[in-house]
Amino acid sequence: MKELKTFLLIAAVFLIVYFAPVDSPRVQSAILEAFYMVQEYARQHVLFCLVPAFFIAGAMQNFISTKSVMRYLGKGAKQWLAYAVASVSGSILAVCSCTVLPLFMGIYKKGAGLGPASAFLYSGPAINVLAIIMTARVLGWKLGLARAIGAIVFSVVIGLLMAFIFRGEEAERQKGLSSAPDDAVGRSLGQTAAYFAVLVGLLVFAAWGRPPEPIGFFYAVFNLKWMIVLGLLIILAYQLYAWFKRDELGSWIDSTWEFAKKTLPLLLGGVAVAGLLMGRPGTDFGLIPSAYISGLVGGNSIWANFFASITGAFMYFATLTEVPILQGLLGSGMGQGPALALLLAGPALSLPSMIVIGRILGLKKTAVFVLLVVVMATISGMIFGAIVA
Numbered sequence: 124m125k126e127l128k129t130f131l132l133i134a135a136v137f138l139i140v141y142f143a144p145v146d147s148p149r150v151q152s153a154i155l156e157a158f159y160m161v162q163e164y165a166r167q168h169v170l171f172c173l174v175p176a177f178f179i180a181g182a183m184q185n186f187i188s189t190k191s192v193m194r195y196l197g198k199g200a201k202q203w204l205a206y207a208v209a210s211v212s213g214s215i216l217a218v219c220s221c222t223v224l225p226l227f228m229g230i231y232k233k234g235a236g237l238g239p240a241s242a243f244l245y246s247g248p249a250i251n252v253l254a255i256i257m258t259a260r261v262l263g264w265k266l267g268l269a270r271a272i273g274a275i276v277f278s279v280v281i282g283l284l285m286a287f288i289f290r291g292e293e294a295e296r297q298k299g300l301s302s303a304p305d306d307a308v309g310r311s312l313g314q315t316a317a318y319f320a321v322l323v324g325l326l327v328f329a330a331w332g333r334p335p336e337p338i339g340f341f342y343a344v345f346n347l348k349w350m351i352v353l354g355l356l357i358i359l360a361y362q363l364y365a366w367f368k369r370d371e372l373g374s375w376i377d378s379t380w381e382f383a384k385k386t387l388p389l390l391l392g393g394v395a396v397a398g399l400l401m402g403r404p405g406t407d408f409g410l411i412p413s414a415y416i417s418g419l420v421g422g423n424s425i426w427a428n429f430f431a432s433i434t435g436a437f438m439y440f441a442t443l444t445e446v447p448i449l450q451g452l453l454g455s456g457m458g459q460g461p462a463l464a465l466l467l468a469g470p471a472l473s474l475p476s477m478i479v480i481g482r483i484l485g486l487k488k489t490a491v492f493v494l495l496v497v498v499m500a501t502i503s504g505m506i507f508g509a510i511v512a
Contacts, residue, residue: 152408153399160398160439161391164221167441168330172222173387175326181379182322183229185371186315189300196235198297209239210246210278219441220476221390222330223247225382228483234300237293237484238286241492244480246278249471253334253341257446258466266459269507270466273500277467281495288491314366321359328352386479393475397439400474404444420452420461423508425501431461432500435469436493437477445469460508468500 144150196205223244231240255274259267286293310318331348334341344351363372402409420431440448449462472493481489 149408149410149412153402153410156402156406156408157395157399160403161395163403164391164394164439164441168219168222169387171329172219172326173225173383173390175322175329176222176225177379177383177386178375179319179322179326180225180229180382181375181377182319183226183233184378184382185374186310186318187233189234192230193234193297193300196230196239197300198236198294200236200239205236205239206242206279206282209235209243209282210250210275212243212246220248220439220471220473221394221479222326224390224476224479224483225386227480228382228386231483234297236286236297237289237488238282240282241285242278242282244492245281245471245496246274249274249467250278251470254446254470256341257334261446261450262453262462265511266463266466269463269503273463273467273503274471277471277496277499277503280499281492284495285488285492289488310366314362318359318362318366321355321362324355325352325359328355385482389478389482390475393473393478394439397437397474401438404438404440404448416452418456420465421456421458423458423460423505423512425505427458427461428464428501428504428508429497431457431464431504432468432497435465435467435500436472436497437474438469439473439475440470458508459511460504460506462504463507464500464504467503468496472496 145154194200195208226247227240227244230243231237235243250271255267255271258270328344328348328351331341331345333345367375398409400410402413407413416430416434420427420434435445445466449457449465452465453459453462477489477493480492484492
């Protein structure tokens, strides 16, 4: 069976290469878009977003005990506390759909329940304070408010539904984790908290993007970001020297490399496919012309909302890029309902993230997670479109 799968894969690649209409200008531009998309992703996200996220995931693997994670996010935790922690911690990070994956992988493997972990997975890229503010300022306060309410509700509801649907499998998983030996480390709770606060600070400030308008608090932080990062690196260097043993640091590096090795190739491959199909955000050089998308999301029909949700789910949005893209789509006739549907599904999902989530959770759980996001975004878009109409 394994050899048959290998043969079918080779045959499929051969047939695609053999029959691909590479002399078509649209195909040539789409292939270039795939490379541009990967290059843009590597320049803007790998060094200052993914690399810190990998180090945080590796630190979770080594320096947070399974018992501690289960106490706040596992089966024995109070449900309101678990979902509150998952949603709030995700929103504080304000990362894109790909950067949140190593962090999700870290807490899930350490014992977080499927429900809270799914809430964290959605909330990280979806509940972005700056993005919600920019949505309200650029696209209108109604759309900004609806996005904020929808994202918060989605994170909790999706987590609860994932926990309920897979309650049998999750009970077995939690049982195995509860019997694991205590892997607590020798540092105090305050030292561990301070160490992770510095790591999270590095992720947040190193990835801090330039706001569209050069005014206000967010722009002031942007101007100071590298000074803040330098200060955090100095603090981290002291913590590593004073609080950690050499073998612990070696294990941390090994775990970080394992996360990167398993995740980065899938992400880059997924980004390339997304660029091939739809091009970079704001361009019209992918295999699927943007005019088709614009023409299918007018009005407030169930089809328009569903198409906006499913398209947003497969596209890759870097943080804040969804706002100007939607501004252009609204100017081309996109309905308010489909706009909200895309805002609720797009930043939280992407084709690259789906590939990695499938590697972590398996095909069935990933399909259910994606389906929940798309269906809830579609319904929310229809309700919002009816209200504003």
